[in-house]
Amino acid sequence: MTMIFGIPIQAFLGQLLVGLINGSFYAMLSLGLAVIFGLLRIINFAHGALYMLGAFIGYLLLVHLGIGYWPALIIVPLAVGLLGIVVERLALSRLYRLDPLYGLLFTFGMALVIEGIFRFYYGVSGNPYAVPTLLAGGTNLGFMFLPNYRGWVVVASLIVCIGTWLLIEKTRLGSYLRAATENPELVQAFGVNVPLLLTLTYGLGAGLAGLAGILAAPVYQVSPLMGSDLIIVVFAVVVIGGMGSILGAIVTGYVLGLAEGLTKVFYPEASNLVVFVIMAIVLLLRPAGLFGRDA
Amino acid sequence: MSEATLHEARAAASMRMERGLVALGIVGLVAAPFLIYPIFVMKMLCFALFACAFNLLLGYTGLLSFGHAAFFGGAAYFCAYAVKAWGWPPEAGILLGTAGAALMGLVMGFLAIRRQGIYFAMITLALAQMFYFFCVQAPFTEGEDGIQGVPRGHLFGVVDLNVPMNMYFFVLAIFLIGIFAIWRIVNSPFGMILRSIRENENRAISLGYSVGRYKLAAFVMSAALAGLAGAVKAIVFQFATLTDVTWQMSGEVILMTLLGGIGTMVGPVVGAGLVVGLENTLATSGFPVTIATGVIFMICVLIFRRGIVGEAYARWLGRAGGKG
Numbered sequence: 001m002t003m004i005f006g007i008p009i010q011a012f013l014g015q016l017l018v019g020l021i022n023g024s025f026y027a028m029l030s031l032g033l034a035v036i037f038g039l040l041r042i043i044n045f046a047h048g049a050l051y052m053l054g055a056f057i058g059y060l061l062l063v064h065l066g067i068g069y070w071p072a073l074i075i076v077p078l079a080v081g082l083l084g085i086v087v088e089r090l091a092l093s094r095l096y097r098l099d100p101l102y103g104l105l106f107t108f109g110m111a112l113v114i115e116g117i118f119r120f121y122y123g124v125s126g127n128p129y130a131v132p133t134l135l136a137g138g139t140n141l142g143f144m145f146l147p148n149y150r151g152w153v154v155v156a157s158l159i160v161c162i163g164t165w166l167l168i169e170k171t172r173l174g175s176y177l178r179a180a181t182e183n184p185e186l187v188q189a190f191g192v193n194v195p196l197l198l199t200l201t202y203g204l205g206a207g208l209a210g211l212a213g214i215l216a217a218p219v220y221q222v223s224p225l226m227g228s229d230l231i232i233v234v235f236a237v238v239v240i241g242g243m244g245s246i247l248g249a250i251v252t253g254y255v256l257g258l259a260e261g262l263t264k265v266f267y268p269e270a271s272n273l274v275v276f277v278i279m280a281i282v283l284l285l286r287p288a289g290l291f292g293r294d295a
Numbered sequence: 296m297s298e299a300t301l302h303e304a305r306a307a308a309s310m311r312m313e314r315g316l317v318a319l320g321i322v323g324l325v326a327a328p329f330l331i332y333p334i335f336v337m338k339m340l341c342f343a344l345f346a347c348a349f350n351l352l353l354g355y356t357g358l359l360s361f362g363h364a365a366f367f368g369g370a371a372y373f374c375a376y377a378v379k380a381w382g383w384p385p386e387a388g389i390l391l392g393t394a395g396a397a398l399m400g401l402v403m404g405f406l407a408i409r410r411q412g413i414y415f416a417m418i419t420l421a422l423a424q425m426f427y428f429f430c431v432q433a434p435f436t437e438g439e440d441g442i443q444g445v446p447r448g449h450l451f452g453v454v455d456l457n458v459p460m461n462m463y464f465f466v467l468a469i470f471l472i473g474i475f476a477i478w479r480i481v482n483s484p485f486g487m488i489l490r491s492i493r494e495n496e497n498r499a500i501s502l503g504y505s506v507g508r509y510k511l512a513a514f515v516m517s518a519a520l521a522g523l524a525g526a527v528k529a530i531v532f533q534f535a536t537l538t539d540v541t542w543q544m545s546g547e548v549i550l551m552t553l554l555g556g557i558g559t560m561v562g563p564v565v566g567a568g569l570v571v572g573l574e575n576t577l578a579t580s581g582f583p584v585t586i587a588t589g590v591i592f593m594i595c596v597l598i599f600r601r602g603i604v605g606e607a608y609a610r611w612l613g614r615a616g617g618k619g
Contacts, residue, residue, distance in 0.1 A: 037413075043413050043416070043417065091593070091597060094597060095596070095597075098600075100412060100413050101359045101412070101413065101416065102596050102600070104359075104413060104416055105549065105553065105592060105595075105596050106592070106593055106596040106597065108546060108549075108589075108592060109588075109589040109590070109591070109592025109593040109595075109596065110589065110593060111589070112546070112585045112586070112588055112589030112592065113585075113586050113589035113590060113593070114589075115585060116583045116584075116585035116586035116588075116589055117583075117586060119583060119585065120583045120586065228542070232420055232421060232424045232542060233421075233424075235417040235420060235421055236417075236421040236424075238417065239410070239414060239417050239418055239421065269432060272428050273425055273428055273429070276421050276422065276424065276425035276428075277425075279418070279421055279422075280406055280422070283406050283409050283410070283418065284406070284409075287409040287410060288410075
């Protein structure tokens with residue numbers, strides 16, 4: 001058997017793949033956080049809860065209505081995005097004039113409520129969500145065995161990330177969004193409906209979290225706790241990357257997922273600490289974050 | 296926090312009112328164990344001290360820490376371990392817990408003050424989560440079981456803490472000492488500099504204050520006092536568990552402070568009493584606590600940002616001006 005650094009290459013690549021999958025979710029979630037923060041100046045603590053909600057809506061659609069994975073891939077982001085729009089209109093829009101900390105506290109409360117509701121009805125144990133038949137099984141790549149669904153997750157997350165990046169950097173709507181990030185009053189004076197833009201942005205961010213959730217459903221167990229476990233790591237990712245750049249958030253997400261996978265190979269005990277350790281080191285060496293503009 | 300400026304304007308009047316409330320509160324607390332189940336009051340006192348320690352940072356320095364559970368729960372572990380495994384007397388265990396929390400505060404604070412505002416909150420949250428993972432894996436915490444059966448022992452080798460009233464008045468004494476320490480810190484020249492950082496950090500820098508050092512000092516003091524509360528809690532309940540180091544616990548102390556009134560001396564005590572009382576009530580009703588906590592959080596942020604005590608000051612003093 002081929003060895004690499006004294007580790008069988010299969011095990012090495014296997015962990016690297018797990019890292020890449022985790023990294024895909026870090027990237028999608030930190031991207032959403034960065035998009036929301038860029039315009040709304042709110043750290044969306046509920047992002048993990050919305051991700052969990054996405055997975056759960058997919059699961060409930062399947063169990064109760066028999067709606068499968070592919071339609072869910074469309075329905076779930078729309079449903080979660082819609083919820084995001086309602087929340088923004090009813091509550092978040094009242095907090096913009098205040099210290100950004102209130103936004104964090106409000107979305108924290110929201111996360112507790114969403115998580116609490118699902119915990120109350122479904123307990124803390126995970127519910128399995130079958131891999132869609134089209135992507136069942138795996139492919140032998142010669143050097144390793146790749147489960148098809150996992151390959152799809154990596155591809156899909158890349159599509160989502162690049163798509164969002166293109167939307168923000170290359171389209172007219174995106175240019176309004178970037179302009180409003182720099183100076184909302186001026187953009188409003190040019191006749192752009194900034195409040196609507198804010199609403200849509202939160203809806204987009206929430207939808208992205210929901211999409212990540214339904215993508216995650218077949219990989220991880222669908223459980224009420226899946227979001228809160230993830231969101232704190234994603235916060236660390238965001239601190240490392242700095243939220244100044246969309247691309248930065250994406251790249252940092254993937255890289256840290258891989259770093260976590262590598263740690264699992266060489267020193268498994270530290271695998272859930274490594275992101276935080278990297279965060280501490282980055283804070284010491286480059287306090288503004290790797291891609292950060294605002295210290 | 297901008298509305299905190301409001302409190303500044305009413306400082307003198309609210310100070311007089313607080314003195315009255317404090318005198319009333321002390322009388323009430325001395326009488327409490329004869330009327331209410333003492334363990335419950337002791338729990339309230341521990342959380343009240345925890346919330347006041349947290350408020351020293353949020354209310355008077357303007358720093359939102361989302362990781363204070365690490366100090367509270369960490370100190371509980373240190374104290375419980377020293378008392379149970381090494382056979383230390385309770386007062387030494389509590390001192391060790393407090394010192395340990397202060398040391399952790401020094402490390403976490405040193406990293407966290409490198410960023411401001413929202414990032415500060417995220418960093419403290421992440422570092423506390425790191426400590427949580429450490430506690431899950433480290434052998435001395437005994438994992439999911441926690442450190443159980445911690446002996447209460449004899450205070451200074453004389454006072455038997457297994458007698459409920461002895462325990463109660465020891466906790467009350469610690470609580471009052473802690474609150475007095477916070478009151479002294481807040482009303483000292485040092486505390487004034489902390490407030491100036493809260494109000495306008497750049498201005499404080501331009502006036503020549505090494506803002507970073509003051510923030511770090513406030514962080515360490517807040518961590519040490521939160522640790523004191525946690526260590527005492529470990530002696531009272533005779534165990535230390537993972538619950539006290541989770542992010543939910545960090546959120547809970549924020550809620551207590553927010554509900555009672557950020558930047559007031561009495562507010563966090565009131566908030567802690569209400570939250571602990573609510574949890575006790577809900578525990579028997581079957582209604583999930585997290586949903587209730589979350590809803591209170593959202594209501595507080597949307598329409599009740601001054602908190603109960605802050606709102607009461609605004610009403611009674613008749614100068615409610617400005618938007619909360």
